[in-house]
Amino acid sequence: MDQLIQLAIELVKIVVIAVVVLVFMMVAVLYMVLKLRWVIARIQSRLGPNRTGPWGVLQTVADALKLLQKEDIIPCGADKWLFTIAPALVFIPAYLVYVVIPFGRGMAPSQLAMTHSLGEIGKLPGLSIGVMYLSAISSIGVIGIVVAGWASNNKWSLLGAFRGASQLIAYEVPIILAMVVPVLVSGSMDLSAIVDKQAGGFWHWNLFQLQAGPALPIAFLMLIIAGLAEINVTPFDIMEAESELVAGFNTEYSGMKFALFFLAEFAAAFTLAAIITTLFLGGYNPPLAFLGGQLSGLAFSAVSLFWFLAKCWVLVIFIMWVRSTLPRVRVDQLMNLAWKALIPVGLVNLLLAGAYVTFWMAK
Amino acid sequence: MKNKTVIIKDIINSFVSIPKGLWITLVNWSIARPCVTELYPEQKRQLPQNYRGIPVLPVDPKTGKSRCIACGACARMCPEHIITVEIDKSDPKDRKPSEFSIDISRCMWCGLCTEACPVNCLVMGKDFELATYTREGMIYNLEDLMRLGGEFPAEEVVEEIAEEKKEESES
Numbered sequence: 001m002d003q004l005i006q007l008a009i010e011l012v013k014i015v016v017i018a019v020v021v022l023v024f025m026m027v028a029v030l031y032m033v034l035k036l037r038w039v040i041a042r043i044q045s046r047l048g049p050n051r052t053g054p055w056g057v058l059q060t061v062a063d064a065l066k067l068l069q070k071e072d073i074i075p076c077g078a079d080k081w082l083f084t085i086a087p088a089l090v091f092i093p094a095y096l097v098y099v100v101i102p103f104g105r106g107m108a109p110s111q112l113a114m115t116h117s118l119g120e121i122g123k124l125p126g127l128s129i130g131v132m133y134l135s136a137i138s139s140i141g142v143i144g145i146v147v148a149g150w151a152s153n154n155k156w157s158l159l160g161a162f163r164g165a166s167q168l169i170a171y172e173v174p175i176i177l178a179m180v181v182p183v184l185v186s187g188s189m190d191l192s193a194i195v196d197k198q199a200g201g202f203w204h205w206n207l208f209q210l211q212a213g214p215a216l217p218i219a220f221l222m223l224i225i226a227g228l229a230e231i232n233v234t235p236f237d238i239m240e241a242e243s244e245l246v247a248g249f250n251t252e253y254s255g256m257k258f259a260l261f262f263l264a265e266f267a268a269a270f271t272l273a274a275i276i277t278t279l280f281l282g283g284y285n286p287p288l289a290f291l292g293g294q295l296s297g298l299a300f301s302a303v304s305l306f307w308f309l310a311k312c313w314v315l316v317i318f319i320m321w322v323r324s325t326l327p328r329v330r331v332d333q334l335m336n337l338a339w340k341a342l343i344p345v346g347l348v349n350l351l352l353a354g355a356y357v358t359f360w361m362a363k
Numbered sequence: 364m365k366n367k368t369v370i371i372k373d374i375i376n377s378f379v380s381i382p383k384g385l386w387i388t389l390v391n392w393s394i395a396r397p398c399v400t401e402l403y404p405e406q407k408r409q410l411p412q413n414y415r416g417i418p419v420l421p422v423d424p425k426t427g428k429s430r431c432i433a434c435g436a437c438a439r440m441c442p443e444h445i446i447t448v449e450i451d452k453s454d455p456k457d458r459k460p461s462e463f464s465i466d467i468s469r470c471m472w473c474g475l476c477t478e479a480c481p482v483n484c485l486v487m488g489k490d491f492e493l494a495t496y497t498r499e500g501m502i503y504n505l506e507d508l509m510r511l512g513g514e515f516p517a518e519e520v521v522e523e524i525a526e527e528k529k530e531e532s533e534s
Contacts, residue, residue, distance in 0.1 A: 043388045047400040325388040326381065 017109050021098050029266040030060045032316060039317065040324045070255035075153060078252065082151035087253070087260035089144030094264040094271065096137050100130040101274045102192045104284050104305035111192065121301050126192035131183050134191075134275065135176050138230070141264065142168040145239070145249050148261070152252040160248025163331060164239035167229060170338035171236075174226040177346030181219035181353045182206045182279045195283030205282040211360075215353035220280045222346055227272040229334070232265065233319060235326040238334055273315035277308065281315075284308040410489050413527070415472045417503070418465060419488035419512035429509055430484035433460040437476035437485055443469045446476060460505060467493055468501035483525060488512060 034049065034057065041048030049056035074083055102108040106121040114124050127133060142165055149161020185206065186194045198204050207220050229236035240248030250261045277283055284304035295303055329337070390396065401408060410416075418437075420429045431448075438446040451461035477485050488511055495501055503511070 039392070042398070043392045045391060045396055045399050047398050047402075050402075321385065321388065321392075325384050 014113050017112050021109050022095065025095065025098065025267050025270075026263070028270055029263050030064065032266050032270065033060045033063075033262075035317070036320050036323070039320045043321075043324045064259060067255055067259040072255045072257065073252075075252050077153040079151040079153070082147050083252075084257070086144050086148035086151055087257040087264075089147055090141050091144075091260045091264045091267075093137050093140040093144075094267040097134060097271050100127045100133050100191055101271070102126060102195055102278060102283055103308055104301045105192070105196075106301055107284075107305060108192060121298060126190045128190050130191035131179055131189045131194075131279075135172070135179060138268070138271065139168065139172050141268070148253070149249040152249070154252050156246045156251045157249050160239045160241075160245045160251070163245075164232070164249055167232075167236065167239055167334060167338075170335060171226045171229040171342075174222050174338060174342035174346045175230055177343065177350055178219040178223040178226065179275070179279060180350060181215050184350075184353050184357050185209065185211065185216065191278050191283075195278055195285065198282040199285050201289055202282065202287040204285075205280065207280040211356070213352055213356050215349050215356060216280070218345070218349045219353070220276070222342055222349070223276055223280070226338070226342055227276065228319065228322065229338070231268040231272050231319075233269065234323040235329055236334060237328060238331050241328060243328075269319055270312065270316060273312040273319065274308075276315055277311045281311050283311075413487075414489055415474050415487040416490045417467055417470070417488050417493060417511060418474075418476055418485055418508075419490075420463065420484060420505070420508040421486060421512035422509055422514050424514045428459065429463075429505075429512075430482050431460050431463065432458040432482055432484075433463075434458075434481060436479040436481060440475045440479035442473065442475065443471065445469045463505040463508060464502055465508065466502045468498060478528065486512070 037059070038048040049059035052058040052062045074080055099110050100108055102111075106112075106115065106124060108126050108130075110127045111124050112121075115121055145164045145168070146161045149157040149159075149164070152158070182194055183189055186197045188194060188197075194206075198206055202208065206216050209216050232239055238244075240250065245251070250258060253261060284307055286303065286307050420431060422428065423430050433448050433450040435448045438444070438448045445466040447462065447464045448460050449462035451459050472487070474487050477483075477487055490511055493501070
């Protein structure tokens with residue numbers, strides 16, 4: 001009987017964590033869409049949304065409500081079943097990635113699910129194959145995109161899906177090559193352990209570390225470039241290029257299903273910011289020790305949550321800045337960049353990092 | 364196949380040109396470039412003096428009436444035949460319109476009616492927010508046109524406009 005109650009409590013806890021993460025994701029995406037529109041508007045000397053609610057902050061909420069009310073259209077000739085599950089296939093991996101992201105010390109959802117009391121927060125290790133889990137789950141999303149394009153019975157959708165598949169497969173490789181370098185230097189795949197290795201001031205962050213030669217800064221640049229391609233923002237958004245493919249793989253989607261695609265796309269942008277922060281920018285560590293580094297226990301966990309979100313937000317703004325600056329590359333340029341530039345550089349970089357770690361790094 | 368030096372140049376160029384582009388957008392993002400958006404219903408644009416809104420009949424401040432002599436030149440000139448003028452025959456010494464209406468739904472703001480007017484009593488007004496819920500609401504009668512027209516401007520302004528017209532017709 002006691003065991004049953006224990007099990008029930010565990011289950012309730014996991015469901016609560018899942019719901020909290022889902023709500024966080026939705027709120028973050030709603031605000032990111034709004035911020036994106038503000039940033040692009042400001043760069044183009046416009047004002048952006050400013051009508052709905054004070055300063056227009058309710059604009060995306062209104063948009064979401066509109067999408068919920070819209071008729072759910074399935075085009076004739078479409079594969080009904082695949083057409084319906086495709087948004088879920090894209091959304092679920094984007095949601096699952098959040099399991100390992102360390103939002104604060106001991107605050108990755110996977111750690112929280114194992115925690116039994118407040119005192120235990122920050123004392124448990126994270127998922128020991130965190131980086132592998134991250135790269136594995138985030139590459140599942142492409143299946144949903146191909147399914148969506150195939151099931152729509154529309155040539156634009158299918159073309160968009162093909163482009164998406166080739167693009168995501170090509171850019172998965174440089175992303176993994178870049179993510180392996182901090183793993184090599186830290187000697188762990190656990191994201192929390194990688195972050196804890198970067199504790200101290202900002203000069204301890206992996207981005208500024210030269211213990212593996214120039215390997216870490218190069219990996220950082222590669223992760224940003226390939227990551228932008230992975231989340232399909234403008235310099236690399238050939239799979240939904242509006243001027244060429246109407247809207248790419250989601251041309252036929254409307255209403256709630258379209259909203260799920262949209263949600264997954266922006267959630268992926270936040271995930272990219274979180275991955276870069278975790279691996280290269282010190283994760284949840286404050287940039288200078290006196291900004292919260294002297295705290296311990298729960299207080300530090302709270303401060304670390306703030307620093308993690310702040311760093312992610314700066315990166316998200318940077319992604320929006322790049323997005324509103326650079327023009328779209330051609331398909332062949334995109335493929336050339338991946339196969340002829342990023343992957344060879346990544347391989348050499350990995351070799352370099354391995355050599356440094358094996359022969360020169362302090363034992 | 365591209366020459367090797369060209370490829371190297373391209374690579375170096377990309378490291379220079381991308382930060383350059385980012386810098387340009389950053390400058391636009393900063394306070395250095397203010398927004399050009401006008402918040403329309405709250406902020407209205409300063410209209411130019413010869414702006415063509417709805418044709419209206421201004422009121423003479425001395426008599427409180429329109430100077431219209433019901434000659435019908437505007438109605439004849441109108442390419443769309445949307446102006447209706449009826450003469451009030453009660454007083455043969457004072458020609459004035461008994462009815463004067465413009466169906467603004469078909470007006471194309473050409474201003475030919477104002478140019479045809481021999482007494483300069485029909486002028487293009489400044490009102491452009493003319494949306495209504497009915498088609499009948501688009502027909503403006505004598506009272507509406509006089510209300511929209513307000514009072515005649517000072518004599519000098521009228522002369523100025525007349526001179527402008529003359530110069531236009533000469534050129």
